[in-house]
Every structure is written in structure tokens, then in C-alpha cells.
Amino acid sequence: MDFNNILKEIQDEIQKYFTRGKLPDYIPMLAQADENDFAMSLITLDGEEFNIGCSDKKFSIQSISKVYTFTLALEHYSKQLYTRVGHEPSGDPFNSLVQLEYESGIPRNPFINAGAIVTTDCLSSIYGENAFNEILNFIRKVSNDTTIANDEEIFTSELGHGFRNFALINLMKSYSNIKNPVDDVIQTYFKQCSIMMNTKQLAKSMLFLANHGKDPFSKSTIINVSKAKRINSLMLTCGHYDASGDFAYRVGLPGKSGVGGGIVAVVPKKMGICVYSPKLNKHGNSLIGTKALELFTTKTGLSIF
Template sequence: MDYEAILKEIQEEIKPYLEQGKVADYIPALGRVNPNQFAMSLQLFDGTTFGVGDVDTKFSIQSISKVFTFTLALDLYEKTLHERVGIEPSGNPFNSLVQLEYEKGIPRNPFINAGAIVVTDMLVSGYHDKTFERIVDFIRNVSDNRALSHDKEVADSEAAYGYRNMSLINMMKSFGNIQNDIADVMAVYFQQCSISMSAHELSRAMLFLANHGVDPITQKRYISASQAKKLSSLMLTCGHYDASGDFAFKVGLPGKSGVGGGIVAIVPNLMSLCVWSPRLNARGNSLAGTKALELFTTKTELSIF
């Protein structure tokens, strides 16, 4: 299949969508990003990479980091994880307080903010003051890039304006579902969301999930096939907040979005992908990025369905 030609076609066809949507300006550092950028990168198992647009431009991965932190938590707490965070779609905005209170501080899934904060709390229990270093080190390993780091300006911006996230963790603390100091947990959470990566780096980083937990290039196993299956299924059902059903309907791949405008996706047994465009739709997902992935699975017929 001529992936290069297909990506170039998509790059042309999504141009009208690049001016639609709105950047995540409730985080001031993200609001200053050039909104008209676009990148799409795919990585095959043999190491071949295809890309169009700004594939080497770094951006804030935001909630895509939840895939990596949940991977680490699965490895540490697989048998008890379900006691503190669920596996069902939320059907509500990613930062909803209403559902969390109704369900007594147990988040619906690890990909909404409350669920990711619980996961971070569990990692702090396991890794203590080395938690963020362990998270970054893991992402460096799966992306095969030791130079990755976070953007301190974005982390500070999130901390300064993260009122809703602070409300979430305080509510969960009141229900006994946060075990560590709130300030320690949120410092790690804001840092992990502010990790900067390019579309090319993110597509490489997701390759192990497309291959049942084993990096097909280095042959290193990061998680078991069973754990990879659980993670991929959650990406399909919960990876796009309250638009997860719409994404599964239109794109048909396990994926995870972030409000920095990135979306990662996998085609099991074949490839991993990343698209990036900063303008978001009303559900907090990249507008042009979602359309690009829909075009990709339509043109290639590579949906899992």
C-alpha cells in the first residue's frame, strides 16, 4: 500500500478543517500555540516511517500521557486496579465532578482526568519521589528516544489554572480514594501532561501496543499480551472522553487524544499512528486530527471492524 501517497491526499483534504475548532486556551501556555499546524505520522513494524506536515514539531502530549501511566499501573497493580478506577465509558466531560460524586469517588475509567489522577496517585505509592522520573524513563524507552523531557512552562500553567483538577482530587481524597499528599500527586500529574513529543516520536512510542506489548523493532516486552489487550480495549471505548463512541464509529481504531491536539492510534499487528492539530472540537479532541484518521481508515480499509 502506498502510505506516502495516502498521507499526502489526507493532508490536502483536511485543509478546510484546520481553521475550525479552538485551541485549549483554558491552559494559557497551550493557548499560545500556532493553531494551524498539522502533522501525521505512521510507524510500521519493520521501522519504516511515513509522515506529512510538522512531524518533528514537539507539542504537549497532555492526556496521551494517560496511556503510559496506565501501562505502568497495570504492571504494578493489575489485580487491585479495578478497586480504585473503573473500566467503563463515562459519557460525561473529561473533567466532570457530578459523576464522580455520585459514584463515591471512584472514577469511571483511567482516561478521564479523575481516573488518571488516581492512577498517578497509585504510581506515587509505588515509586515515591522518583515517580515522574519513572514515567519519563518509560516513555523514553518505548519511543527509543532518551532526549524526551517536559515543558516546565506548560506544567506551571496547568498548576496555576488547574482548579477543576484540584477539585477532582480533593473530592476523591474525601472519599478515601487518594492515598498520598495532594500536592505531590498533582505535581507529577501536571508534569506528565506537559511532556513534549512530536508526532513522529509518539507514533514510535505506541508501537509496542500494536504488537501485543512487545516492541517489534527492539523485541523488548513491556507488558503481557493480556495487559496490552486490556489497554487497547480501553483506548477504543474510553480514549476520547464522551466522544469515544463517535471516534470508534468513524475511525474504528483504538486511540487516545489529548487537549494539546494530538491523537495516537494503533492498527493491531501492523502499525501505530499519531496525528496532531491544535484546534479542538467541542469534546476536547483534535478536530482536523480526528477527520484525518477517519480519512485514513476509509482510504486504507484498516479499521479493526
């Protein structure tokens, strides 16, 4: 399959969508992104890479970080994790308080904000003040890149404007579903959201999930087959908040979005994918990124369905 040509076709066909969507303004640093940016990267299990657009440009991974924290928490806690965070789609916006209160402080899944805050709290119980470094080191490991780091300016911007996330964590604390100091956990959460990566690094970081939990290059087991299946299934059903069903319908791949404009996706037994475009749709997902992935699976037939 001529992936280079397919990527060029996608880049041509998405041009008409650049007038749509908008930059997220509730995190001031994210509102400064170049709204004309676009990048897409594929990397196969045998190491072939295909890129188009500004694939070397780094952006904050935001909620894509939830895949890594969930993987680490699932590895440590296994089924016990589900006593504190569920594995069902929410059907509500990613930062909703209503459902959380109705369900007594147990987030519906680990890919909404409340759920990711709980998995971060779980990791804080294991790693203490080193929780963020352990998360960062895990991301460096699965990306095979020790240069990956977070952006302090974006972290500070989120910390100063993340009022809804403070509300979520305090509500869960009132239900005893946060075990560590609120300020420590929320800072670790905002730091992981401010990690900077490009589409090449992110596509590579998904390869262990495309390969049943094994790094295809080092052959080391990152997570077992059963847990990799669980992570991929949650990416399909919950990875795009209240638009997850629509993403499964249009794209048909396990994926996870972030309000920084990135979307990662997995083609099982074949490749990892990442697309970047910072203007978002009304659900908080990259508008052009979603369209690019829909075009990709339509042109290649590489949907899981």
C-alpha cells in the first residue's frame, strides 16, 4: 500500500476544513497554537515510517497522557482498579460534574478527566512524590526517546485556569475516592497533560498497544495481552468523550484525543498513528484530525470493522 501517496491525498482533501473548529481558549497557552498546523505520522510494527506536515513540531499531549497513566495503573492494580474507576462510556462531556456526583464519586472511565485524576492518584499511592517522573519515564520508554519532557509554561497555565478539574478532584475527595493530598495529585495530573511530543513520537508510543502489549523492536513485554485488549477496547469506546461512538462509526479504530489537537490511533497488528491539528470540534476533539483518520481508514480499509 502506498502510504506516502495516501497521506498526500488526505492532506489535500482536508484543506477545506481549516475554516472550521476553534482553538481551546480555557487554557490560554493552547489558544496560541497555529490554527493552520497539520501533521500525520504512521509507524508500522516492522519500523516503516510515513509522515506528512509538521510532524517534527511538538505540542502538549493533554488527554493522550491518560492512555499511559491507565496502562501503568492497570499494570499495578489489575481488576482492583475498577473499584475506583469504571470502564463504561460516559456519554457526557470530558469534564462533567453531574454524572460524577450522581455516581458517588466513581468516574465512569479512565479517559474522562475525573477518571484520569483517579488513576493519577492511584499512581501517587505507589510512587509518592516521584509519580510524575515515573509517568514521564514510562512515556519515554514506550516512545524509545529520552528527550521527551513537559512544558512548564503550559503546566502553569493549566494550574492557574483548571478550576473545573479542581472541582472534580475535590468532589471525589469528598467521596473518599482520592487518597493523596489534592494539590499533589492535581499538579501531577496537569504536568502529565503538559508533556510535549510530536506525531512521530506519539505514533511510536502506541506500537505496544498495536502489538498485544509487546514493544515490537525490543520484544520486551510492556503489558500482558489481556490488559492490552482492555486498553484498546476502552480507547475505542471512551477515547473521544461523548463523541466516542461517532469516532468508532466514522474511523473504526481504537484512539485517544487530547485538547492540544493530537489524536493517537492503533491498527492492531499493523501500526500506530498520530494526527495533529489544533482546532477542535464541539466535543473537544481535533476536527481535522478526526476527518483525516476517517479518510485514512476509508482509503486503506484498515478499520477494525
